[in-house]
Structure formats: structure tokens, C-alpha cells
Amino acid sequence: MSEPGGANRARSEAMLPFDDRGLAYGDGVFETVLVRDHRPTLWQAHHARLIRGCEVLGMRAPDRDALEAAFAGAPGLKVTKLIVTRGSGGRGYLPPAQPKVRLRWRSTAFAPDTARWSAGVEVGLCRLRLSRQPALAGIKHLNRLENVLARAEWREEKIAEGLLADQQGWLTEATAMNLCWHDGRRWFTPPLEQCGVAGTLRAALLEAGLLEIAPLHLDELARARALCLINSVQGLWPLRRLHFPIQREPFEPPLADAHLALQRSAHQLLGYHR
Structure with missing residues (x-):
């Protein structure tokens, strides 16, 4: 279950459609972030890598506010996984000319070994x-x-x-x-x-x-x-x-x-x- 509440939580947990390019082709990027009391560790580096990954794949990254909404929720030590796909569309492997990226996330409690x-x-x-x-x-x-x-x-x-x-x-x-x-x-x-x-x-x-x-x-x-x-x-x-x-x-x-x-x-x- 995702930690954010309300509309953000519904958006995070919504099922991917069958034609999502991340599901079909692995066409997207992800980050796994350690979050301590709502504060993501090494977030600058995670965000920079996500942006670079989107640039390499030739797609627009979600805005920073949308990404950081994933870190709201209950306090404590969590791991939040962010997944960004190119969304739906295109013909076969050919990506759509103007993709609408899709963002999903999930947070889970964590304790290191x-x-x-x-x-x-x-x-x-x-x-x-x-x-x-x-x-x-x-x-x-x-x-x-x-x-x-x-x-x-x-x-x-x-x-x-x-x-x-x-x-x-x-x-x-x-x-x-x-x-x-x-x-x-x-x-x-x-x-x-x-x-x-x-x-x-x-x-x-x-x-x-x-x-x-x-x-x-x-x-x-x-x-x-x-x-x-x-x-x-x-x-x-x-x-x-x-x-x-x-x-x-x-x-x-x-x-x-x-x-x-x-x-x-x-x-x-x-x-x-x-």
C-alpha cells in the first residue's frame, strides 16, 4: 500500500493499462529511495539520475513536486519506489510523438540488516x-x-x-x-x-x-x-x-x-x- 493519502494515493495505486509502454517494453525508469520521516536521503542524486534517465529515453520527466508527493505519509523509515513510464501510445516500438508520462509509487516500512x-x-x-x-x-x-x-x-x-x-x-x-x-x-x-x-x-x-x-x-x-x-x-x-x-x-x-x-x-x- 502506498503511504500518501487522498487523490495522491489513488493515483499511485491505479492499475496500469494494458498498453502502458513500461509494462510492454520496460520503457521507463525507476528510483528506490530511503525516506526518513518524510525526508528522502540523497534525493538530489536520485532526482538527477531520474532526470538523466528520462533524457536518455527521450521523454519528459514528471515535475519535482509530483515526485516529492510520494514522500508524504506516516513518519518512520521507509523505502519509496518511484516508477515513471512513457505512458501509452505509439505504434509497436515506435514511441508516441508527445508521450504522456505515467508516475506510480509505493512506500513500505524498512529496517536495514x-x-x-x-x-x-x-x-x-x-x-x-x-x-x-x-x-x-x-x-x-x-x-x-x-x-x-x-x-x-x-x-x-x-x-x-x-x-x-x-x-x-x-x-x-x-x-x-x-x-x-x-x-x-x-x-x-x-x-x-x-x-x-x-x-x-x-x-x-x-x-x-x-x-x-x-x-x-x-x-x-x-x-x-x-x-x-x-x-x-x-x-x-x-x-x-x-x-x-x-x-x-x-x-x-x-x-x-x-x-x-x-x-x-x-x-x-x-x-x-x-
């Missing part, structure tokens, strides 16, 4: 390899079939996430989080010009000078003295064991002090204080 902040997580390397498509790289478009297929590769509860490389073996991201790696001196995150989603927490840490961009190939994992996964909802999870889909010993980077400094900065940005 704080045990993973300190104990770290086990992660599997996915068999699926990401395709390269620079025209769509970075944005959070609705067509996430690669992520769906990758996430279907495991059901073991001990595996918290799946790591994804592109077709050339360059590590890119996890199914729903960004990847960071430490070389013993500095933290890095892979470039995302060819594929992957440019996360808002990743952007904030880059802007703060706490991350740098550098590639890491699967064949060069030994360069990483520490690994972690980040996103703007869950925060930072240290990676303590990486399982491979072939007969190979797991990669077990240490839970280093370097995690604590980056985690502290990341969680301050998200309002997680420990």
Missing part, C-alpha cells in the same frame, strides 16, 4: 555476464532482465548478493548494489560507461573523494585487499567470502579496518548512525 554491516556477507559470482550498451549504461531503466536472470542463479540464504562481470570479464556491480574494492591504500569502484547502474551512494562517495574509479578484472582479484557492496538503502556490506560457479576455492578478502572508515562515511550520508 545491521548484522551484515559488521559481520560482512557471502557473495556468489554470477554465471551471467552483462552485455555492453553504453547508451543505457548508468541509468536505472525498467528493463532489468539481466538482473532477474542473475538473481535466479541462487536461493541459498547464506548468499546475500551476486557479483556481475561484463562479457569481457571486467567486474561491474552486484545484482542490486555497487561494488567497491581496496588496494591496500585507497578505495575504488569500477567504471560504468559500458553497463551497470550508477548508484546514488556511489556518486556521493565519489563526490566526497572517498572513492576513485578504476577497473578490476576477474583475473586480477588478488589486487583487491578488501571488497564491499554499497547502495543507498542497505548501506555498506563488507564482502568476506566470494563463491565461484566453478570448482575453485572461495576468495576470502579480510574484513579490514578500511571497511570501517568507508562505512562510517557512507552511513552518515544515509543517516545510519551507530
Whole structure:
């Protein structure tokens, strides 16, 4: 159920028509925003990415007031998902000349898994390899079939996430989080010009000078003295064991002090204080 009341709530929960282009083609974008007492965290970055995604797809974004109406409602910690589609119309794949975008949202109560902040997580390397498509790289478009297929590769509860490389073996991201790696001196995150989603927490840490961009190939994992996964909802999870889909010993980077400094900065940005 969506949190906003009255007409806004009805609008948010209205069913999509059969000819909605987001439903038919994944023609749209979305954002998943951590909201604390009506205040969306990292909203500037989320809004900027949504605007850029709409620009890439060639459609008008909803005005900011309409988007921010989704953050009204009961206090507390929530996750609000905003979905913007191109609406209905057009002929086949050809989009309408003057689309009427459609906005939907839903808010749900949320509590982070704080045990993973300190104990770290086990992660599997996915068999699926990401395709390269620079025209769509970075944005959070609705067509996430690669992520769906990758996430279907495991059901073991001990595996918290799946790591994804592109077709050339360059590590890119996890199914729903960004990847960071430490070389013993500095933290890095892979470039995302060819594929992957440019996360808002990743952007904030880059802007703060706490991350740098550098590639890491699967064949060069030994360069990483520490690994972690980040996103703007869950925060930072240290990676303590990486399982491979072939007969190979797991990669077990240490839970280093370097995690604590980056985690502290990341969680301050998200309002997680420990």
C-alpha cells in the first residue's frame, strides 16, 4: 500500500493499462529511495539520475513536486519506489510523438540488516555476464532482465548478493548494489560507461573523494585487499567470502579496518548512525 493519502494515493495505486509502454517494453525508469520521516536521503542524486534517465529515453520527466508527493505519509523509515513510464501510445516500438508520462509509487516500512554491516556477507559470482550498451549504461531503466536472470542463479540464504562481470570479464556491480574494492591504500569502484547502474551512494562517495574509479578484472582479484557492496538503502556490506560457479576455492578478502572508515562515511550520508 502506498503511504500518501487522498487523490495522491489513488493515483499511485491505479492499475496500469494494458498498453502502458513500461509494462510492454520496460520503457521507463525507476528510483528506490530511503525516506526518513518524510525526508528522502540523497534525493538530489536520485532526482538527477531520474532526470538523466528520462533524457536518455527521450521523454519528459514528471515535475519535482509530483515526485516529492510520494514522500508524504506516516513518519518512520521507509523505502519509496518511484516508477515513471512513457505512458501509452505509439505504434509497436515506435514511441508516441508527445508521450504522456505515467508516475506510480509505493512506500513500505524498512529496517536495514545491521548484522551484515559488521559481520560482512557471502557473495556468489554470477554465471551471467552483462552485455555492453553504453547508451543505457548508468541509468536505472525498467528493463532489468539481466538482473532477474542473475538473481535466479541462487536461493541459498547464506548468499546475500551476486557479483556481475561484463562479457569481457571486467567486474561491474552486484545484482542490486555497487561494488567497491581496496588496494591496500585507497578505495575504488569500477567504471560504468559500458553497463551497470550508477548508484546514488556511489556518486556521493565519489563526490566526497572517498572513492576513485578504476577497473578490476576477474583475473586480477588478488589486487583487491578488501571488497564491499554499497547502495543507498542497505548501506555498506563488507564482502568476506566470494563463491565461484566453478570448482575453485572461495576468495576470502579480510574484513579490514578500511571497511570501517568507508562505512562510517557512507552511513552518515544515509543517516545510519551507530
